[in-house]
Amino acid sequence: MSEANIYLPHLMRIAAITEEAPGVRTFRLEFVDAAAAEAFAFRTGQFGLYSAFGDGESTFCIASSPTRKGYIECTFREVGRVTAGLADKEVGDIVGFRGPYGNVFPIDQWQGKNLLFITGGIALPPLRSVIWNCLDLRDQFKDITIVYGARSVNDLVYKAELKEWEQRPDVNLVCTVDPGGETPEWTGKVGFVPLIVEQLAPSPDNTIALVCGPPILIKLTMPLLRKLGFGAESIFTTLENRMKCGVGKCGRCNTGKSYVCKDGPVYTLEQLGQLPAEY
């Protein structure tokens, strides 16, 4: 018998499908094989390759928290062949999952710190995993602030959870939509995420910032945080490189000497500074 086939996915049954926003869905996946379910463990920040059998594999983060046992969740937007294949699936259908891959958000080093989450659109899923992980260990962290924006109210994902975070006294949620994206009933802010962060002017003291979003959000938010005094080693992000194997071999995610699927996807701004701007 030869070695294990590192490209062989686990079979997962879709337990639940949530429509998050136009073309954006969340799958709750449960292992078909009980032994695999038992053996499976991951840490927040890790990702996987999800198979729509017949169309291929796509890379998404594991959007659920490791503290929630028995299932994993992923959130994706229908943009290509595989995500369209996944979007056709119904509850009970089988998809594939390979993982967990990549490194982690080091939340065990953030005890007693304030956490500042800054994200936009469907970049919330990777940070949502961290948020729920920290909320399930709430007493280990001081203030938790979440700045989350989307193009319009309808484009906000995890709408139910946003309400839950809003009502929680121990979470400071600042929700915003791009100008023109608001609805009459909208009570949150209106403005681009970097602008809202500037208005919020969060203090860098004893604070870890997690930033995740489209290149434009990263481009505007990072210098702002630096200006506010955040150290490059305390700003974290997760990269979205093109990936195929997820195990550091196929070469796609190679950026500088780093393989984003092995050495990332989680990087501090300081680590990003050592990589060539090729991500």
Place this chain on the structure above:
Amino acid sequence: MTDTFEPKITAFVCNWCTYAGADLTGTSRIKYQSNVRVLRLPCTGRIDFMLLAKAFARGADGIIISGCHPNDCHYTSGNYHARRRWMVYRNLMDFMGIDVERITFSWVSAAEGAKWAELVNEVTTGIRAKGPYTEYQELAHTGVE
């Protein structure tokens, strides 16, 4: 050839003429062999040469491709474009060694129910004699380790 071989014939037909012609074949109670699988397209001008290639790759042993006679096209010039395309494609396939005799090009009008039946019967019998197009159907597994 064991007599159990029943060829799969794929027919790409235009909606306005040949499909209607085939319909007429049925209403005229004219019998023809059931090996043909009819695919209806708006016009022969819509029939991309890759559809033929995919048909062979997915197990067709013979192909019929048929539409309105020149000057009868519902869209005026679809069949004229198709004709030019077929002229180039047929030569290219032949040059590459693909068995172009497995592909029958034809004009069948909406009134030619009998011609449709005759076409299908003749093609089916011919392909049955030729046997399955295995050399093409094996391509997907050749060169994979």
Place this chain on the structure above:
Amino acid sequence: MADTYQLSSASLDALFTAIQGDGRRILAPTDRDGRTELNPVRNPGEVARDYIQTTMSAKAAVFPKVEQLLSYTLAKGQVDLVDPEPQAVPTVVFGIRPCEAGGFAALDAVFNWDTRDKFFNARLDQLAVIAVGCTRRDEACFCTSVGGGPGSVKGSDILLTPWSEGFLAEVLTDKGRALQALAPKGFIPAPAVDKAALLVDVPAAFDQPALTAKLPALFDAELWGNQALRCIGCGACAFVCPTCVCFDLQEEADGQSGRRLRSWDSCGHSLFTLHASGHNPRANQGARWRQRVYHKFSYYPDRYGMLGCVGCGKCTRACPVDMNLQEHLLEAARS
């Protein structure tokens, strides 16, 4: 010191026969239709005579251009997944050059970094390499600039050096000794011979460690864009290269059954890093050409402690527009 023998042409015949008797195929350079490529051979007579190298490399013996990683059948709510056993044919590659023999280590470094690739390992296990030292070279060769040489033993199980009417044979590994054991009488202890004198001279062209140290600072130099103006963005260099390991995973399904195939890929192609959003971190050919150089001469040493290039020059010979790697590396070293 490896055990060195002399091997006559007749003994080589016997070795070929014994190897095939042991159920192994022999791949060697052959001259057919004006091309020198690796093909199955039965006896040394079929092996090409006067060649510098083959066009395609021997990597295909361990990393085929297309291989099936898994297959499945689909039914409503049910997937039957099949994990295939790799079909590793016991193989002896004969007659490749020492540079190329050194390439397998670079492949192994990636395929077994942290996780192990069972397909590659199954084939590498079944492979033995009998390289033949170089008595000819051309302007594309630069093995001595990257730690190799016309008589380098790295990566070979047996290294033959053309000598008088037969060969000097250095048996270097267990696999080499296993081959020797198949036809032991042919291996006669050899007198001390100056091997270098029998081989072509390949003066080193550039100081590779200095170049590797210099590359990070050269990342944003215009040099790469200027060189790549001529590059047409095909994959010829990557696909002939004995150390290029990048691959693509492709899904092919037909109704109720499907398979996942691995095939060679190239960082020279624009799609290689294209995001679903349309963003492409390497949007122009200059960045892609630079990636080829940096991956082999900067990232490989950083990550795997070895180079991703053996200086064989296959990429230069195969390139439709003569992107001469050695020449462009020299230009970078001097800039």
Place this chain on the structure above:
Amino acid sequence: MDLNEKAKQLLEAGTVQAVLGFEPGTHGAPRPAFARGADQAARLVSGPGCDQNLASYVTRAPVKRLGKLAVLATPKVLRALLQLMAERQIQEQDVLPLALDAAGQVVELATAQAMEEHLALEPDPVSTQDRELLDRLGRMTRAERWAFWQGELSRCVKCYACRSSCPMCYCEHCTMDCNRPQWVPVPSHALGNLEYHMVRSMHLAGRCVQCGDCGSACPVGIPVHLLTFNAEQTVHAQFGQRAGASAKLDYALSTFRPDDKENFIR
């Protein structure tokens, strides 16, 4: 004035920002080169071995960003430029073709008409090697032709050098790069190779200027140029037009004549 002086003059006067020609490369063999300053004009060479179709660079973004281009115009380059004009990819003023007369003196062909007249003088002969292979193929049975092409295409690794070296393959997003639907399989197994080369040849029917660069670019020596030549030959024989003959040529497969003759439609 010879090529080097003309290039120097054009670059110094700023008439063009780059002169695309050939320079000596590995083993002295000519390779494409951009002279982007008067000082680089002396590098340019011409004559035997300068037979790559430089027109394949003309539609590329990095080359367009250089500004106005002069290009050493062998007959195959002129045919490709005219075909690119016929397909509205470039206009007369974008490129300044520099043809060389028998004495090696530069003839500027600033207009499409000048290019067409110059071309009429020098048709490109089919090489003897191609002629022999085409004759051999002509004598083969269908099964033998199938075996021949399956043998040749089995060596294809889909490096796409044929596509990348073709002046007429300028599409931003090639059919091969689309995966919705995945028309042609990406891996280079027998089906993927056959379908790729079939699509490539069909997409060049009536557009291929028969320069042969795809065949010479192939690292494993597959005579893929004979496939596009076949498609182009049919267009010439059946529809009486030849790609690259004029800047005002209609695309053969999007025009027709009601009386197009064929002998196989029942």
